[in-house]
Amino acid sequence: MSGFEVAGVVLGSIPLLISALEYYSQGVSTLQKWRKYEREFRCLIRNLQIERVKLQNVCEKLLNGLVPLSKFETMIKSPGGEEWRTESIQRKIRQRLWEACDVFDQTIQDVKLATDELQQRLGSQNDGKVSELRRGIFTLRRSTYDDLLQRIKEGISNLENLTDRNIELEPSRKVRSQGKLFHILRNISNSLYRALRSSLACGCQHDLGVKLERRSFDIMPADDEERIICALAFQFAVSSLSKIETSLQDPKHLSTQTWQKVLVKATPSPSPLPSPLPPKGKKTVSFGFSHSMSSSTTTTLVKTATHTTVSNSICNPTTTMASLVLSNINPTINLCQTFQKTSSFQQADSPYGVIIDQQTAQAPRQYTVYPSLQGSGAMPIWTLISLREILEHKDRHIPISYRDRLYLALVISSNILQIHGTPWVPDTLDSRNVFFLANNGFPLYSHPIFVKNHEDVAKLTLPSSPSDGGVAFVLDREPKLLSLGFLLIELMLGQTLDALRVGTGPGSFPEGSLLSKYVTAQHVLPRVRTESLNYWTAVTRCLDGDLHTRRNGPDGTGLDRESLCEEVYSGVVALLEKDYENSC
Structure with missing residues (x-):
């Protein structure tokens, strides 16, 4: 009790x-x-x-x-x-x-x-x-x-x-x-990217997308990293068609592809097992089983061993039980071939197989891949729609509700802290970097994703002749925070900063430039304040707050500093969390 x-x-x-x-x-x-x-x-x-x-x-x-x-x-x-x-x-x-x-x-x-x-x-x-x-x-x-x-x-x-x-x-x-969780997420996100890439060594050049999720984990002082990792689940989108089969000259080639959703979970790393008993007459020191590995897990792993392997290990007393177990891990899968062979009906709890990251500092990390389905049923055909297209009101997309905008602002800002410095996060964030899975042209705003290895069309350009004194002032900002501030404004007002642009007369900054975005952002900030004071405070901290002055320190620069990540969480993400929770 x-x-x-x-x-x-x-x-x-x-x-x-x-x-x-x-x-x-x-x-x-x-x-x-x-x-x-x-x-x-x-x-x-x-x-x-x-x-x-x-x-x-x-x-x-x-x-x-x-x-x-x-x-x-x-x-x-x-x-x-x-x-x-x-x-x-x-x-x-x-x-x-x-x-x-x-x-x-x-x-x-x-x-x-x-x-x-x-x-x-x-x-x-x-x-x-x-x-x-x-x-x-x-x-x-x-x-x-x-x-x-x-x-x-x-x-x-x-x-x-x-x-x-x-x-x-x-x-x-x-x-x-949260700082500890972000550190774990960044490490595991890098590992997952390597594992997924190694499972797609088919020459098809598939694109990968990671779903942005609102993650929270009640970490206790006694919790070890392995338990946290195994409790996490990640959703990814993998393009089904090869880039070779699409037009690479078309900047919208992502929208022309179909995508498969998968759920990936880390497989618990096997604990070290004791060596076999030595010959009689020799004094040794024995080590017991680790408590972190249940007897059921051990039994399952050992049962996968073939009779030949068992016989060889008995004949060779130098073979350890650990090597016996590790030699019989489920073989890795090729996701491309798996998607081609899989029936259109797949049970959600029936895994595709295992993928492995061989480049971890310790033992190779393996992950189990599942179809991302609710129960069983036909796999829907997914396409992608960018946030930029939706903000520009192209085609006839469903408008983003106020609550959805708050959710997207929260989940995007949170994921920048969770997986920054990994291949999933672009160097400069833009509405063209955020995509939504869509079914029959209807975007799911609850499924925003970052896509890796797509055409980089979202670079922020600078004036060719930075003669204005404000250029150095703006460039002294932390790039990811500054671009996050721009994106938060676009989400709240439902328009791109280019559409909201001010100062189009002679001598104005070029459209799409960093200075143009900054000037426009400052001009429309009062409109953001009328929507939400918390949201406005979060945006101003991204644009001009003290967070930028503390981006350098002995423990690193930018968001690589753990202390800065914690400050961004409490000063930006926590405010967006309050707004989202109050909108329920």
């Missing part, structure tokens, strides 16, 4: 103690010679009532913001009920208590022991009746209960302090957790 569950049990048991004491108090008040002890009874009852309220406040603070208001009231009114044992709530509370979780558990356990002992000392009641002598004895020995009451007071007071301090630190811990 977790500490939070125990808190619910204690919260429900204190009223029972109070009821028992009130019953004793009523009996004692009927005796003339015991009236002077009635005040002491009331004091003891009042102290327990105070401790109950304090413990309830602790529980409310822990639950605040973690559960819906309707469920919140139900849980407080029914302490120790089924909702208190929900695993998702348990994990969120452990995340909130951080490293104080074990101390919290120990403290509330001590409070429970004290309340249980107090209940035992009150004694059992026979048919709801207690003799006057027993009441008298209880009153005369009330001082023997002071130690228990003191333990309850001190325990709940410590719980209050632990809860208050950890809730105060929760925002900064969340930022640090």
